[in-house]
Structure formats: C-alpha cells, structure tokens
Amino acid sequence: MTRSSLRLRTAAPLALLAASAIAATAAPAAAAPARPAPAFAELATVDVAGEVAEILSITPDGRTVLYTDSATGQVGVVDLSRPEQPRQAGAVDVGGEPTSVAVTRDGRFALAVVDDTDGAFTAPSGRLVVIDLRTLAVVTEKPLGGQPDSIGLSPDGRYAAIAIENQRDEELEVGGVEGGLPQPPAGFLSVVELQGPPARWTVDRVELAGLPGLAFPDDPEPEYVDVDQRNVAALTLQENNAVALVDLRQRRVVGSFSAGTVSQQADTADDGTVAFDDALTAPREPDAVQWTPGGNLLTADEGDLAAEPSGGRGWTVFSPSGAVVSSSGTSAEQALADAGRYPDGRSDDKGAEFEGAEVAAIRGTTYAFVGSERGDAVLVYDLRDERRPRLLQVLPTGDAPEGLLAVPNRQLFLTSNEDDGTISVFGLTR
DSSP states (O other): OOOOOOOOOOOOOGGGHHHHHHHHHHSOOOOOOOOOOOOEEEEEEEEOSSSOOOOEEEOTTSOEEEEEETTTTEEEEEEOSSTTSOEEEEEEEOOSEEEEEEEOTTSSEEEEEEEOOTTOTTSOOEEEEEEETTTTEEEEEEEOSSOEEEEEEOTTSSEEEEEEOOOOOTTSEETTEETOSOOSSOOEEEEEEOOSSGGGOEEEEEEOTTOTTOSSTTOOOOOEEEEOTTSEEEEEEGGGTEEEEEETTTTEEEEEEEOOEEEEEEOOOOSSOOOOOEEEEEEOOOOOEEEOTTSOEEEEEOOOSSSSSOSOSEEEEEOTTSOEEEEOTTHHHHHHHHTTOOOGGGTTTTTTOEEEEEEEEETTEEEEEEEETTTTEEEEEEOSSTTSOEEEEEEEOSSSEEEEEEEGGGTEEEEEETTTTEEEEEEEOO
C-alpha cells in the first residue's frame, strides 16, 4: 500500500492574522489523515511436492508448515522461515488418505488422521498417526474405529478431538434420494488424552447419535471440530445441518442445535449473469467452525446434502445455544462479485461454497477469514464486534482453498489450495 503525502500550510501573513483566526474558528483545519489500515498482501505461492494440499497446521514458532496430501498418502512439510521464499522440506508417508493434521503445543509431534476406508462405507476405518517432527518418523499409530475427517487440539495441549465422520456413500439411494441419510454406521467423536509418551496416549469415544437439532439423529456425520479455552469441542454435523458441543474433560455432549435456514437474495441461475435477485431459502449446512473470542461460534455455511440449490452461501456467528448473533446474508457473495470472484457457473448449485474458516487475533485485531472454495478467494473481516463483523478485504488465492491458517506470531495467513496443489502465503502490512 502507498501512503498519501500531507502538505503542511505555512502561517498566514501578519496582516491577515485576524481574518484567518475567524476562518479557523468557523472551519477548523483538517486533521492529518489516518494512516492506512493494515492489510494482507500476498508474499508467495509454493507448489507442493506431492499432488494436493488440503489441511494445514504449523509449529508454534511459525516456521514449519504441515499439510495433508490425500492423493499421495503423505503429510508434507514446508519451511516457512522466509515467508517470501517458502520451500519444500520433506514429506512423511502415512498411507491411506490423510484428512487433517495438527501440531502439539510443544511442537514435538504432528498428529495426522488417516482414512483407510477405501470405499468400504459400511465398514469405515482410520488411524491416528503420530510423527516426530525432529526426525519426520512415525513413532506410533492408534486405531480410531472409523473414518476420521477433522482433528482439533485444545489450547492447553491436553486433548485432541477427532471428528469420526463415517461418511455417506453419495451414490447410494436412501428414501428416494441419491446419497441420502441415514447410512450406518453412525459417526462419533474420538477424544485423545495427550499425556506422557505417544505410545501411552488413550483414545475414548463420545457418541453423537440421537442429539436434539439433527435432521437425521441416527447418522450425525461430524465434519469439522474446534476446541475452546474451556476444553469444549464444537463440531459441525454438516449433512444434519447442526452443531454439537462436547466437554472433553467429562467426555460428554453438553449441547446441540440446528443451524437453521437462511432466507435471502441470491443468484440461483447459471445464466452468465451475476444478479442477486432470486429468493433463496435453504439450510445452512455448515462445514468449518471456529470459536470466537466472545465465546460464540463462526461457521462457514457451505451446504452439502440438501437438494439444489442448498447451503447458506455465506457465514454465521452463533451463540453456544444456537441463537444467530450475526449472519452475512447476501453480502458475502456480493463481495466476491464486486471483486470479480463470484462463480456464476455454480449459481444453480451451492453458489460460492464457503467452506473454510479461521479466527485469530493479530496485532490487536481479531480477524475472521472465510474461504470460498468455488470463488478461489478468502473474505477477511474485522471481528472485534461479533454482532457487526466488518469486511476488510477479498484475497484471491490458488484454486479451491481448502485449509485456512493464521500465524499470529508472524503476522501471516496461509491457504492450502486443493485443486492446483499450492499454498498461498499472505503477510499483514505495517
């Protein structure tokens, strides 16, 4: 960004002193313009060594990035010591399809969750793979008893929460609906106690079936998980259009609610014209979820199961009880359109498909990042007022941003772009 210059006026001649004093009283001199607000600028894009980059994690020092590559069965490693010149620093074979990764609080281990189901939807299976980051060697594995999707660690480093989705067969017809629900076995939450050496870590199971607010209570299909300072895990149950809360200490569900529907204007016609003038009523069906500093939940409302068109086509901030604190409405897709990033060819489906979300405090400002998978962009908001988030930027990314990751201690923001196998690196300007 460029800074505008300010020309200072000299004092008036002595003969005009009285007149200038009157003028100054009537119209005070303009104050110096405020410095430009900080903004994110792209620093680099790195092509990963494998085929795809899906979910990201980073070491506590902010210098080593981990990403999942389900196409090669690897967890890749990128050296981010120089953000302008990231470089591939290795990869670890974990087999199967790694779906998510997280780094322990001490930076010692990476925890990758791996789907071994291989199309066997009625007999899903998966593992937790623990990688020593000093040697990039697998030190232990833990069976999970189902197909994992997302992993989140508690801020105190004590727990890992793993969403075991046991995903549906999208080609199986249920109740006259292709890919419909329910499709057993039911998904659940795995809770890993990260105490002592990894070989001694224990894995417990929390059932999610039968909760209030689910569209299909017998088949919860948890999608994404985030853990707050109280060790409460928030899980989106995307196909069920619901959110569940689990106390990790007590290993029990402490709440659940329906994500409800949106009623707003949208572009629902794939006709080459972007116009948000069609009435849309649809279930939100949230994907990513993030706890906010105010103790609320921000969801990216992608859509998935419902008949087309579906999905909330934006984002929502919920209270823990499920009340809507704020919602983007049409404004999220309108922001993409204004930036030339709206995917009109998806208008008759799920629109921009807001899939990823990240919330982080950087240099005194709480930012919310919401990724549009189809718009190849991320919306950046000032989230200090959670009832009125303020749009700051639209960041173009690589193709289909899947993972969103803020690195507050280095004032960076990253996206992993699934369809072109890249990682985009952005830095906050001073």
